[in-house]
Structure formats: structure tokens, C-alpha cells
Amino acid sequence: MDLSxxxxxxxxxxxxxxxxxxxxRTEDCCLGIDEAGRGPVLGPMVYGICFCPVSRKEKLKELKVADSKTLTEAERERLFQKLDESxxxxxxxxQILSPNTISTSMLQRTKYNLNALSHDTAIALVQYALDNGVQLKEVYVDTVGPAEKYQEKLSQRFPGIEVTxxxxxDSLFPIVSAASICAKVARDRVVKGWKFNEDLGDVDPDYGSGYPNDPxxxxxxxxxxxPVFGYPQFVRFSWSxxxxxxxxxxVPVHWDDDEEDGEKAAQRQNNKSMLSYFSASAGGNDQSQTHKTHRFFTERRLRSLNTL
Incomplete structure (x- = not known):
């Protein structure tokens, strides 16, 4: 598994x-879908699919695949190696969904919750298999939201495929267990090897399980x-x-009333408006001040604009 x-x-x-x-590409196949890292406030969520011919799905039982949550990290790594050897x-x-992707998706103006993001990711992975010639006849999914509605949604999206x-x-169907193992192994490796783009010095790696209730x-x-720029991108900042x-x-942020122009409000209060910090660096009227762009903006590849 190359994570580069x-x-x-x-x-x-x-x-x-x-x-x-x-x-x-020549035999009828079954496909399982599962995810790892839905609940943590730290790190990515990983969606995985695993597929094989229907005629050989019983062979997965011989590999003794199981729900990844019931296995140790060493057992998951060993079973992933067996899957790779097969x-x-x-x-x-x-599909690795970064913490930044998750949070920006959930906080966009049009409501897009985690269930919708999960459904769309799963659908995209099934479509990927079909686009690459996998002859899918059976799809097994660990539910996200009401099972009946999700099954109906997938069945309508992929007619001719039996969806369960x-x-x-992940504990009922070996093909879903296999997908669960692939997803969990990927997430574990990503979290363990996370490279912080932010200048945090020597980051303490002892952050526990990543779940919100972990001390x-x-x-x-x-x-x-x-206190100003919040969290590094390892954190899902949309989590409560x-x-x-x-x-x-x-630091608390006060937003001027939308009915009053921000520039005028700033002048009235003898303050600088937020816009002035951008316009100055973008070649605005205030050229007397020079300042170095904070790493928050450079790390996110943000730059000032002269026009919208």
C-alpha cells in the first residue's frame, strides 16, 4: 500500500x-464496502472496497478475515498481507478523506453532512470498480443511516446489481470484513505517519485514540x-x-453587522477592517505597512485577490 x-x-x-x-473482469464478482475512522476528531476517514469473484468468496473465510475492530493492529496487518498475496x-x-476535506464539506453553505459524504464516497468507489471492468453482481455494505433507504438508494444507482x-x-460478510481491514490498515498507517505541514515543533504523538471522549x-x-488560527489540519475542526x-x-471574533459596510464600521470604531489586511498585501492603497504572511495562509495555499 503506497501512501506517498x-x-x-x-x-x-x-x-x-x-x-x-x-x-x-471475466467472472461475476461480489464487492464489500466499509469505512474506518468515522468517529474520531483526529485524522482522516478512509472508505474501502474489496472485491473478488462470487465463485471464490468462500476462500476469504479460509483467510479468516474478520471485522477490523475485533482485531489487533498486528492481526490487521497480517490479514492485509494475505489479501495482497491473493x-x-x-x-x-x-478513498482517504482528509480531516480538512471532511470539515470543509460539512461546513459549506449547502448542508452536506457526514452521512451524505459517506454515501457519495461509497458510490464513487463502486463506480470506480465498474469503470475498470469489474463484473459486479453483488454488493454488500455496512449501513450508514437507515439500512432500507440506503439499500434503495444504491439499488437505484446501480440497477442489475444485487445490493445488501x-x-x-463487516462481521456478517467476509468481503465486507476484507474491505474493513483494508480501510483500517490505511488509516492506521496514515495517522501513525502523519506529516504536519504546520510549524509545531516536536509534536507530541501521544494523542490517544483520537475519539472525542478520550482524555x-x-x-x-x-x-x-x-488562539487565533485554531487547529492543524490533522484535526476535524467541524467536530463539536x-x-x-x-x-x-x-480569541473571540466579532463580526460587524451584515447591514453595515465592514470598512465604514471599522473606521467608525477607529479600527482596521479585516479586508484591509488583504488589500495591503495585494497591492491596495495602504502600502506603508509591510508584513509577512502568516503560515496559516501559506500552508493552505491562500493568497490575496485584487478582484472577486
Whole structure:
């Protein structure tokens, strides 16, 4: 599993995939879908698919694949190696959704919650398999939201494919267990090898499980909260845990009334408007001040604009 493409820019989503076994292009296949890292406030969420010929899906039982949550990290790594060694009839694909992708999606103006993001990611992965010639006849999915509605949605999107959506599918269907293992192995490796683009010095790697109710995770979030710019991109800043800490510990921000022009309001209060900081660096009227752009903007590849 080569994670270099994601590590080059861990602020965006990234797809990884194995080679498509030749047999999957000629025989009817089954495909399982599962995710890893839905709940944590730290790190990415990874969606995975695994597929193989229907005639060989019982072979997955011989590999003793199981729900990744019931396995140790070493067991998951060992089973992923077995799946990789079975590449002549097993294929997989992953979508790594960075914390930044998750949070910016959820906080955009048009409502786009985590369930919708999960559904769209799963659909895109199934479509990827079809586009690459996998002869899908059966799809098994661990449910996100009401199982019946999700199953109906997938069945309408992929007519001619038998779709089964069930809670705990990762413990019921070996092909979903295999997808679960692929997704969890990828997330574990990404989190363990996370490269911080922010200048944080020697980052404390002891952030616990990454789940909001973990005391170690809460302590880590408090330690690395910048009072002005918030969190590094390792953190899902849309999570209520992160927002609560920012509200209580970060510098408060006052937004002028939308009905009053921001420039005029700033002048009335003898303050500089937020816009003035951008216009100056973009070649605006105020050229007397020179200042270095804060790393928050350079790390996110943000730049000033003269016009909208």
C-alpha cells in the first residue's frame, strides 16, 4: 500500500487502489464496502472496497478475515498481507478523506453532512470498480443511516446489481470484513505517519485514540490549539469537541453587522477592517505597512485577490 500520493498533500482526498485481477473482469464478482475512522476528531476517514469473484468468496473465510475492530493492529496487518498475496483474485480500492476535506464539506453553505459524504464516497468507489471492468453482481455494505433507504438508494444507482445493506455487515460478510481491514490498515498507517505541514515543533504523538471522549485526545487538542488560527489540519475542526474548545479558549471574533459596510464600521470604531489586511498585501492603497504572511495562509495555499 503506497501512501506517498496522499502524504504529498494530506489536506485533500486521495484514492489508492490495487491492480484489477484479470479474473474479476471475466467472472461475476461480489464487492464489500466499509469505512474506518468515522468517529474520531483526529485524522482522516478512509472508505474501502474489496472485491473478488462470487465463485471464490468462500476462500476469504479460509483467510479468516474478520471485522477490523475485533482485531489487533498486528492481526490487521497480517490479514492485509494475505489479501495482497491473493491479488490474482482479490482487488481493493480506498478513498482517504482528509480531516480538512471532511470539515470543509460539512461546513459549506449547502448542508452536506457526514452521512451524505459517506454515501457519495461509497458510490464513487463502486463506480470506480465498474469503470475498470469489474463484473459486479453483488454488493454488500455496512449501513450508514437507515439500512432500507440506503439499500434503495444504491439499488437505484446501480440497477442489475444485487445490493445488501445491513448493520454489522463487516462481521456478517467476509468481503465486507476484507474491505474493513483494508480501510483500517490505511488509516492506521496514515495517522501513525502523519506529516504536519504546520510549524509545531516536536509534536507530541501521544494523542490517544483520537475519539472525542478520550482524555488524552482532549489534552492534545488543548495543547495544540492556536488562539487565533485554531487547529492543524490533522484535526476535524467541524467536530463539536474542537469547536467547543475554540469557543472557550481561542480569541473571540466579532463580526460587524451584515447591514453595515465592514470598512465604514471599522473606521467608525477607529479600527482596521479585516479586508484591509488583504488589500495591503495585494497591492491596495495602504502600502506603508509591510508584513509577512502568516503560515496559516501559506500552508493552505491562500493568497490575496485584487478582484472577486
Amino acid at each position: 500520493s496522499f502524504e504529498m498533500d494530506n489536506s485533500v482526498s486521495c484514492r489508492l487502489a490495487s491492480q484489477i485481477p484479470d479474473v474479476c 491479488r490474482n483474485y482479490v482487488g481493493w480500492a480506498l 445493506v445491513k448493520p454489522k455487515a 488524552k485526545t482532549k489534552a492534545w487538542l488543548l495543547k495544540y490549539l492556536d 469537541t474542537a469547536q467547543t474548545l475554540m469557543d472557550s479558549k481561542a
